[in-house]
Amino acid sequence: MHSEHDWITTPLTADLLRGALDVEHTEHGLLPHRLPARARAQNTNAQLAMAEAQPSGVRLVFRTAATAVELDTLRTKRDYTGFPPRPDGLYDLLVDGVPAGQASGTGGNVLTVDLATWAGGVTSGPVGTVRFTGLPARDKDVEIWLPHNETTELVALRTDAPVVPAPDRGRRVWLHHGSSISHGSDAASPTAIWPAITALRGGVELVNLGFGGSAMLDPFTARAMRDTPADLISVKTGINIVNADAMRLRAFGPAVHGFLDTIRDGHPDTPLLLVSPIHCAIHEDTPGPTAPDGEEIGKGRLVFAAMGDPAETPTGKLTLTVIREELSRIVEQRAADDPNLHYLDGLDLYGPQDAAALPLPDHVHPDAATHRHIGDRFHELAFRKGGPFAEEG
Incomplete structure (x- = not known):
């Protein structure tokens, strides 16, 4: 000292x-x-x-x-x-x-x-x-x-x-749940993970439940969100379920409904944004599981590959394309009774055009520049005037 x-x-x-x-x-x-x-x-x-x-x-x-x-x-x-x-x-x-x-x-x-x-x-x-x-x-x-x-x-x-x-500055609390991308995998620093970039731009207090490898629609996570005070809530889900080949479509849809129902038990009217996966070329049309590419590991590089068979998609194996369609459908179905539920297509945060300019180095996780891109884009789509998280008045 x-x-x-x-x-x-x-x-x-x-x-x-x-x-x-x-x-x-x-x-x-x-x-x-x-x-x-x-x-x-x-x-x-x-x-x-x-x-x-x-x-x-x-x-x-x-x-x-x-x-x-x-x-x-x-x-x-x-x-x-x-x-x-x-x-x-x-x-x-x-x-x-x-x-x-x-x-x-x-x-x-x-x-x-x-x-x-x-x-x-x-x-x-x-x-x-x-x-x-x-x-x-x-x-x-x-x-x-x-x-x-x-x-x-x-x-x-x-x-x-x-x-x-520090005194309470009266800022709105944003409760967010997501995968390793929300956790901040490969971001430059703690305020350079995309949710922090968005929160600092939006003037909100972040509670980040982004868990590497673990956005699995776990009921205990839904209950934690139900019981956490929040003014704004978002759930970004899909990629980890594909990575682990953890569910088929039959289980996935009801699990999403259950997760949303549980959150709504504690936050019946809070703006709630369901966000689908960003573009990930290896899993757009190929199911999981995901595994490190053995050839690349031999060269000392960690790069991921999709191990599933696209031919199994009709039997309920999940790809990112299937997941986006299902999440969009679920929000549309629920919206009649839940006007504060919204959908954000992950491709609007990072789509194929973005991937050409800002490729995912390991085929799954964004680098520092891409975290900034996603954070800025989320702020623009969710917090701007007319967005689901816009300040009223």
């Missing part, structure tokens, strides 16, 4: 956090969760357990005149067997809503994952410190967005001036 500051240590409590649905008290400190304990107890999937504990969209928010801030964290990085180490997770600093710095963590644990089996082993490491200095010496709202792709236990917060929880 820098000795020139008279440090004040502020206890880390849930009222300093935004975007988490639960916090777990660990031996080190606070672990933010994006699913409540009841939902976690019903989940047996290791990938979802990892994803919901990665704090995508979660930020520490407080008011202070401090010019220096230190945050001790214990991170868990993930690396993939046989691939180069992944880049360190980043922390984005915002001062009064304006980007004001970026830092990466140090130390921490490493979870090594075998992509073939999702089996993993953890190597322990020490607590690290993230430091921001040179902040303006006035009262201000400070936000530290946690790494979207690293499990992050919050150990200690130190500042050179007192900290209080």
Whole structure:
């Protein structure tokens, strides 16, 4: 620590956090969760357990005149067997809503994952410190967005001036659920995932339930959404169900209805936007499952391929084309009784024309530039005048 500051240590409590649905008290400190304990107890999937504990969209928010801030964290990085180490997770600093710095963590644990089996082993490491200095010496709202792709236990917060929880600015809360794309896979930083780009442009408070590999219409996720206060709700679903070859059309339609019904039990009139998958050439007309391309892995590249047989589509195997048609049909059917339910075609966020200019490097996930494109496009289609999330008046 820098000795020139008279440090004040502020206890880390849930009222300093935004975007988490639960916090777990660990031996080190606070672990933010994006699913409540009841939902976690019903989940047996290791990938979802990892994803919901990665704090995508979660930020520490407080008011202070401090010019220096230190945050001790214990991170868990993930690396993939046989691939180069992944880049360190980043922390984005915002001062009064304006980007004001970026830092990466140090130390921490490493979870090594075998992509073939999702089996993993953890190597322990020490607590690290993230430091921001040179902040303006006035009262201000400070936000530290946690790494979207690293499990992050919050150990200690130190500042050179007192900290209080930031006041409620009266912004609308946007609750969003989606896949790894919404989680922020391959985005540049936590405020550069597409939902954060949209939320910051739209002036709304984001609660991001984007879970890598895990937008599966899980009933426990629907119940978590039902029970979470929100002014705007969106559900982006389809690609993970194809990736895992998890359902056929017979099961998919009723599962969508059930998911929407559960959300409506808690939010009967809230604007609710159902979003279909963006363009993904390998799965437009070819069902799942999805698997890493073995030839490319041999070259040290992670690229995905579709393993299903298009000839099985008539028997109910799901492709993205089929899913978009079904989601559109469901919204049209329900809209007569639910005027606040809306549909957004994922191809309007990222379609074949966009893919020509901004290809998906691994055939499934957008890169940093494409996250910005999708975030800007979602803002334009959902939040602009006349859109389902537009401010009234």
